[in-house]
Amino acid sequence: MTTSFVGRDSELDEIGTALTRHRLVTLTGGGGVGKSRLALRAAERLRGRYPDGVWWVDLSNLYDDRLFTSTVCDAVDLLDHNPRAPVEALAEWLTGRQVLLVFDCCERVLDSCHDLIGELLPGAPQLSVLATSRQALGVEGEHRVEVAPLSMDAGGDGDAVRLFRERCATAAPAVSLDSPGSADVVSAICRRLEGIPLAVELACARLRESSLTEMADRLGSRLDTLVDETVWPQRHRALRTAIGWSHELCSPIERLLWARLSVFRGPVDVSDARSVCAGGPLDAHDIPGLLDRLVDQSVLQRDGTRYRMLDTLCEYGAMWLAELGEDDTLARRHAEHYATVLAEADAGWLSDQQVAWYARISASHPDVRAALDHLIETDPDAALDAAGRTGLFWPCCGHLHESRDYLERVLALDTPESPSRTRALWALGITLTLQGDHQTALRVGEECASAARQDGTAQSGLFAAHTLGLTHLMAGRPQAAYDVSDEALTAHSTSPPSGAPQLCCMVIRTFADSALGRLDEAYAAAVGLRRLSLQYGEHWARSYAFHQLAFIDLLQGRAHDAERHARAMLASKHNLNDNLGIALALDLLTGANAVQGNGVEAARTSGTGNTFWRMLGHPGRGTPELAEVRDLWELQARNAAGGDAYDKAFHDALSDDAEHGLALVLHGPQPS
Numbered sequence: 001m002t003t004s005f006v007g008r009d010s011e012l013d014e015i016g017t018a019l020t021r022h023r024l025v026t027l028t029g030g031g032g033v034g035k036s037r038l039a040l041r042a043a044e045r046l047r048g049r050y051p052d053g054v055w056w057v058d059l060s061n062l063y064d065d066r067l068f069t070s071t072v073c074d075a076v077d078l079l080d081h082n083p084r085a086p087v088e089a090l091a092e093w094l095t096g097r098q099v100l101l102v103f104d105c106c107e108r109v110l111d112s113c114h115d116l117i118g119e120l121l122p123g124a125p126q127l128s129v130l131a132t133s134r135q136a137l138g139v140e141g142e143h144r145v146e147v148a149p150l151s152m153d154a155g156g157d158g159d160a161v162r163l164f165r166e167r168c169a170t171a172a173p174a175v176s177l178d179s180p181g182s183a184d185v186v187s188a189i190c191r192r193l194e195g196i197p198l199a200v201e202l203a204c205a206r207l208r209e210s211s212l213t214e215m216a217d218r219l220g221s222r223l224d225t226l227v228d229e230t231v232w233p234q235r236h237r238a239l240r241t242a243i244g245w246s247h248e249l250c251s252p253i254e255r256l257l258w259a260r261l262s263v264f265r266g267p268v269d270v271s272d273a274r275s276v277c278a279g280g281p282l283d284a285h286d287i288p289g290l291l292d293r294l295v296d297q298s299v300l301q302r303d304g305t306r307y308r309m310l311d312t313l314c315e316y317g318a319m320w321l322a323e324l325g326e327d328d329t330l331a332r333r334h335a336e337h338y339a340t341v342l343a344e345a346d347a348g349w350l351s352d353q354q355v356a357w358y359a360r361i362s363a364s365h366p367d368v369r370a371a372l373d374h375l376i377e378t379d380p381d382a383a384l385d386a387a388g389r390t391g392l393f394w395p396c397c398g399h400l401h402e403s404r405d406y407l408e409r410v411l412a413l414d415t416p417e418s419p420s421r422t423r424a425l426w427a428l429g430i431t432l433t434l435q436g437d438h439q440t441a442l443r444v445g446e447e448c449a450s451a452a453r454q455d456g457t458a459q460s461g462l463f464a465a466h467t468l469g470l471t472h473l474m475a476g477r478p479q480a481a482y483d484v485s486d487e488a489l490t491a492h493s494t495s496p497p498s499g500a501p502q503l504c505c506m507v508i509r510t511f512a513d514s515a516l517g518r519l520d521e522a523y524a525a526a527v528g529l530r531r532l533s534l535q536y537g538e539h540w541a542r543s544y545a546f547h548q549l550a551f552i553d554l555l556q557g558r559a560h561d562a563e564r565h566a567r568a569m570l571a572s573k574h575n576l577n578d579n580l581g582i583a584l585a586l587d588l589l590t591g592a593n594a595v596q597g598n599g600v601e602a603a604r605t606s607g608t609g610n611t612f613w614r615m616l617g618h619p620g621r622g623t624p625e626l627a628e629v630r631d632l633w634e635l636q637a638r639n640a641a642g643g644d645a646y647d648k649a650f651h652d653a654l655s656d657d658a659e660h661g662l663a664l665v666l667h668g669p670q671p672s
Contacts, residue, residue, distance in 0.1 A: 006166060006197075007150055007159030008038055014145055015042045019100075019128055022143035023121055025540060026106075026131040029147035031312035032198030036104050036131035038147060042130065043102050050128070052097040053657065059113075060105040060311045061265040061366040062222070068112040070401050074500060076101070077397025077615050077658065079579055085120065086401050093614075094124035105311060106133035151197030152187070161186055164204060169313050171298070172207035182553055185212045191243075192219045198312060199242035204300040206249060218245065237553050243316050255320065256282050257290050262317030263330040265366035267306035270366075275337045276330065277645040286613075306363070331374055338364065338371035339382055342389040349392055349500050352537025355575045361393045372406050380413040382550075385420040386427040389512060391427025392500055393437035395434055396578050398538070398616070403431045422451040422460040426501075429467030434580070438475040445471050458492035460503035465489075469508035473515070476624045482512035503541040515625050523552045543572035543581055550588040551625075563592035563662045567666075574666065582662065583612035587626055589665065599641025600649045606634065607653025610660035615658055 015038075018025045027035045043054045055074040062068060069086040073079070075360045078093050083585060089213040106113040110133065117129055131137060135146050142331060150160035164186055168175055181405030189212070193199040203215060210218070219241060247255060260277040261268065270288050278284035291307055294300040300307045309317070321327045345357040361368065368390070375383035387410040394403040407428040415421060425448035432441035443467040446583035452460035467486030472481035493502050508530055513522035526548035535543035546569035555564035566588035586609030638646045653661050 006163040008034070008041065011038055011145070011147065012042055012045060014321070016046060018143050018145060019046065023127065024117060024129045024131065024137070024142045026137055026142055026144050027135055027147050028132055028133055029198075030134060030239065031315075032196050032310075033147050033149055034197040035147050037197070038506075039102055039104060039130055039132050040522060043100065050098050050100045051655070052099045052126075054100045056181060057101060057103045058105070059103060059108050062108045063265070063370065065109050066405075067369060067402065068109045068117060070399070070405075072101075072103075073230040073401070074399070077579075079400070079616050081214065083435045083440075086115065089371065090116075091120060091123045091611070094120060094127050096126065097124070098126040100130060101130045103129065103131040105132050106137060108136065108139065110510060114139055121215055124141045124645075132603050135456055140283040151644065152190055152199060153345060158190070158195070160190040160193070160200060161551050163197060163200050164190055167201050167204035167480075168207055171296070172202045175207045175212070185216050185327035189216050189219060192216070194239075196242070198310065199239045202242045202246045202296045205296065208296075209249065236474045239312070241315065246299065247316065248309050248321070250297065250299070252672055253286070254290055254293055254297075255281060256280075256324075257287065258294060258313075259321040259324060260317075260326070260330055261294075261300075261307075263316045263327075263334045264309075264319055265370045266364065267303045268305045268306040268367075272337065272364075273307070275340075276333045276524055279333075286549060291472075323376065332378070333637055334367070335374040335378070335382075338368050339375065339386040342368065342386050346389045346392060346500075349517070349540075350497065350503065350538055354458065354538040354540065356396065358393060358576050361390075362397060364666065365399070367403070369406075372410075376406075376413065380410070380415050381418075381420070383417050384410045384413060384418075384424055388420055388427050389421035391423065394505075395427070396429045396580070398574065398579050400431055400435050404428065404435070405624075407431065407650050417451060417454050419455050419457050419460050422448055422455055422457075423463055425451055426463035426467045430470055433467070433471045433474050436474075438471055441467070441471045452556075458494075459499060461492045461499055462488050462498075462505050466504040466508060469505065469512070473508060473511055474624070478512040482516065485509040485512065503529070503533070503538075506642070507541055508542045510545070514548055514552060519552050519555060521618055522548055526552070539572040539575055540578075543569045543576070543578075543585075546572065547581075547584060547588065550592065551587075554588070554591050554629075559595040563589065563596070568591055570666065578610055578618055583609055583616060584626070586665065587630065590637070591629065591633040594637035597636075597640045599637040599639070600645055601639035602633065603641060603646045603649035604661075605665055606637070607650040608656070608665055610650075610654055611656070611658045611661060 014023060023085040027039055029035050029182060043056065057074045058071050059068070059071065062071060069090070073086050074092055077094070078090060082089060103113060103117070106302035112131070113131065114137050117131070117137060119138070120127060121129065121141070136142060139659050150163060152160045157337055165177055176182065187201060190200060193203060203219070224504060247258070249392040250258065257277055260271065260282070263276065264272065270291065271293060274284040274287050278287060291300060295302055295307070300309055320325070321330060333626050341360070346360055348354065348357050350557065372383060372387055375386060387406045390403060390406070407424055411421070411424055411428065425444055429441050429444040429448055432444060445464065448467055449464040452464035465484050469485040470483040472478070485505040489502070489505050489509065492608060497503055506525070510522050510525040510529060513525060529543055530549070533545065546565045550562045550565035550569060553559070566585055570582060570585035570589065573585055586605050590606040590609060593605060641649070
């Protein structure tokens with residue numbers, strides 16, 4: 001999005017009024033007319049109406065319907081740790097909430113939008129939906145607002161001219177628009193571009209190379225020679241002209257990069273673009289400068305350190321990629337690149353780059369999905385290997401339904417027994433356990449153990465022990481969890497550790513020790529695990545070491561130490577964006593506050609923790625031993641604070657935004 005927003009006051013008022021009378025309002029109009037930007041501004045203006053939040057659902061990176069519902073769940077931070085259908089979880093989450101969901105680019109998955117929104121609205125009476133689409137959704141009760149191009153007043157003071165002047169000042173500040181006759185030329189250009197915002201912005205980006213008069217003449221000649229309107233409808237002609245002209249004025253190497261970048265599903269960084277797009281006349285060393293050139297020409301937008309292409313321009317690039325005959329080649333390169341990214345993330349997990357890799361995989365989520373889809377169709381062995389490597393990242397960060405979907409698909413492929421297959425079974429087993437499907441998880445874990453015995457590698461043995469141990473632990477069988485993890489560590493552990501599965505098994509054995517009441521052994525193991533993880537700079541295992549230290553501190557009467565360790569766990573889990581771990585840490589912090597007599601603070605952390613548990617939909621709210629002491633902590637906190645003060649603090653935190661509540665907890669105790 002650009003930083004300024006020109007005009008649209010009447011449209012904003014119309015949308016605001018419409019949402020008081022209709023629960024579904026759809027902004028329709030052609031590509032580039034400004035539907036997304038208008039919806040974003042309307043959502044910002046209306047935020048105060050919806051106490052339970054305004055949520056943006058970006059559908060622009062979807063290319064089929066299969067991932068639609070999980071994309072919606074991700075957008076509202078519903079990371080459901082439950083095997084039930086995502087639609088059911090979403091409907092339950094919305095019940096009783098006064099929420100505005102904004103669905104952007106619905107034309108990508110029109111049928112799915114129709115079905116889901118049509119199902120959600122009757123079941124969630126306080127839900128409102130604002131959608132953008134090139135055509136209406138066709139849902140009963142839908143109110144449609146046609147988004148017209150920007151106004152073009154006869155006197156040259158319309159919103160299209162205002163936008164042109166603002167973008168010109170940014171793109172070509174040396175160009176004067178105040179010389180005699182300039183106003184008429186600008187008005188003529190805006191009329192030729194029919195007031196379409198994207199067309200205006202693309203034209204302004206060309207003022208570095210063209211004068212106003214040259215631009216007007218060029219646009220006029222192009223409009224006169226456009227294709228038949230049955231191919232490109234009248235209302236799209238000006239946009240097609242502006243995109244085509246912008247494309248024509250790019251150098252051949254810039255056009256090639258534009259086309260090749262269309263293969264990406266989300267924002268890309270320089271390394272992504274180099275790996276996927278370089279080749280032939282396009283040298284990898286030239287790509288950073290070319291990316292900046294495309295930004296200058298409004299073909300790309302900067303998104304932090306990454307680059308994003310608007311959907312309409314991406315479609316144009318994809319059309320040219322097909323014309324060049326490179327679409328299959330680029331899809332293969334794209335898939336191979338993200339398979340390599342997953343392999344590098346896996347190799348870098350046990351290092352001080354672990355947090356960076358979690359962020360990298362999260363930022364690349366749409367492209368990792370697209371890569372897996374391509375590999376499933378074209379290279380089953382590579383698909384199996386890549387999907388298994390998501391097991392260190394996706395389940396931790398809440399993508400459980402997607403994890404299960406992809407892993408079940410790759411395991412159904414005709415592939416030989418191998419360490420990759422064992423690893424995929426491990427990833428599926430932990431996904432099922434975190435969803436609470438312990439029976440299926442146990443079956444998959446036993447299959448994983450059988451596969452590990454067959455392929456005979458130490459890593460496979462540790463992977464199998466981890467998934468079985470986790471299932472036993474979460475199902476309330478700590479002795480079985482201890483036995484399977486201890487046996488694997490005795491047989492396969494190395495010093496230094498051979499990789500992630502060894503630390504995973506060490507975590508299971510430590511948790512099992514404390515669940516069995518062997519607190520001194522568990523505490524010593526947690527101290528050792530913390531020391532080991534600090535040597536590598538990793539956070540995942542360290543956070544669970546802090547969990548055990550905090551839990552045992554609480555059981556043994558060291559509440560101040562428990563608070564310190566719980567806060568350390570919370571910081572690590574926040575770095576990893578691990579919402580399950582955040583919820584567990586908040587529970588421990590609640591206990592530490594309660595035992596110390598900080599009743600109001602305990603109520604606040606409990607309310608924030610419940611917000612995360614509700615978001616997760618976790619059936620057991622963590623490991624079984626925590627469930628046994630939560631009620632005691634609440635009673636202690638309520639007695640310390642007083643019932644009314646406890647209830648107020650708890651419900652204030654519970655009704656707060658999860659991230660805001662977490663930020664307050666991370667900042668430290670709040671004044672009473």
